[in-house]
Amino acid sequence: MPRLAVLGHPVAHSLSPAMQSAALREMGLAGEWTYEALDVSPEDFAKVVCGLPEGGFAGANATIPHKRAAFEIADDASEAARAIGAANTLSFDSSRIAAENTDAPGLIAALPERPSGQRALVLGAGGAARAAAWALAQEGAAVWVWNRTRSKTERLARELEARPVEPEATHRSLQVGRYQIIVNATSVGLEPSTREGADLKHLHLDADSLTDNHLVVDLVYTSTQTELIRAALAGGARIVEGREVLVQQGAASLRIWTKREPPIETMRRAISLKTETGAVEDDG
Numbered sequence: 551m552p553r554l555a556v557l558g559h560p561v562a563h564s565l566s567p568a569m570q571s572a573a574l575r576e577m578g579l580a581g582e583w584t585y586e587a588l589d590v591s592p593e594d595f596a597k598v599v600c601g602l603p604e605g606g607f608a609g610a611n612a613t614i615p616h617k618r619a620a621f622e623i624a625d626d627a628s629e630a631a632r633a634i635g636a637a638n639t640l641s642f643d644s645s646r647i648a649a650e651n652t653d654a655p656g657l658i659a660a661l662p663e664r665p666s667g668q669r670a671l672v673l674g675a676g677g678a679a680r681a682a683a684w685a686l687a688q689e690g691a692a693v694w695v696w697n698r699t700r701s702k703t704e705r706l707a708r709e710l711e712a713r714p715v716e717p718e719a720t721h722r723s724l725q726v727g728r729y730q731i732i733v734n735a736t737s738v739g740l741e742p743s744t745r746e747g748a749d750l751k752h753l754h755l756d757a758d759s760l761t762d763n764h765l766v767v768d769l770v771y772t773s774t775q776t777e778l779i780r781a782a783l784a785g786g787a788r789i790v791e792g793r794e795v796l797v798q799q800g801a802a803s804l805r806i807w808t809k810r811e812p813p814i815e816t817m818r819r820a821i822s823l824k825t826e827t828g829a830v831e832d833d834g
């Protein structure tokens with residue numbers, strides 16, 4: 551009976567066990583496969599992962615703070631994991647560990663259309679931003695990146711076919727009119743903002759400039775709409791919320807492990823149920 555898990559620290563509030571278990575049930579695999587949450591400290595990560603195959607695990611998702619370590623421990627890593635430098639999906643097979651990054655295909659699958667030929671602005675330069683920038687560039691979008699810490703913007707741009715941008719000196723905001731796709735891959739919005747407009751200020755976005763020409767993706771997911779999503783909707787933009795990307799990355803992981811097509815709608819429902827009943831939001 552193959553076991554699966556999400557490895558995180560903390561992990562108690564992860565939405566993945568509810569989402570993945572619902573999918574396994576719907577696929578008729580609940581009697582064969584299990585999916586659980588394992589709280590693993592960074593110090594114990596390597597030891598725990600190496601013991602998983604013996605414990606009957608066929609694979610695991612890695613979430614904060616383990617995505618880099620998951621990539622580093624693998625014997626084989628996919629092109630996406632290598633380029634991004636992080637992995638969220640491990641598979642154990644005949645004493646080898648394979649690493650994949652399904653955050654990248656998960657983002658693309660969550661978009662209403664292929665981003666090829668579009669201009670995209672990615673906000674952030676952490677692991678989530680690297681996955682977004684790489685995925686969009688792979689799909690043929692032209693990618694610009696802004697991050698609060700400039701040195702990290704430049705590193706990401708150099709390594710991942712993106713261009714660095716800075717807010718215009720005169721308006722102190724990013725010129726969103728130049729882009730069709732805007733992706734928030736920072737953690738801004740995760741905590742409820744203290745003041746209306748504070749999140750958009752942190753992101754240097756001029757809310758009034760968001761229009762129906764934009765597709766706005768917020769990788770942050772909370773039980774209520776983020777300020778960025780609210781501003782995007784108010785401007786008439788199309789939106790993709792973080793929970794849809796979560797569902798799609800989870801589905802991509804399940805596809806790798808089970809080689810079967812996961813039930814996306816069931817996974818969406820499981821997430822809604824969990825967030826509506828007051829679960830705290832968490833990555834993965």
Ligand code: ATR
Pocket residue numbers: 673674675676677678679697698699702735736737738752753
């Ligand atoms: P992840 O792996 O999920 O991407 P991370 O590596 O901790 O997480 O990245 C968090 C991102 O949110 C970073 O880009 C961070 O900017 P810095 O590189 O300057 O730290 C960004 N971030 C966090 N708080 C922010 C804030 N108040 N304003 C702007 N950006 C913020």
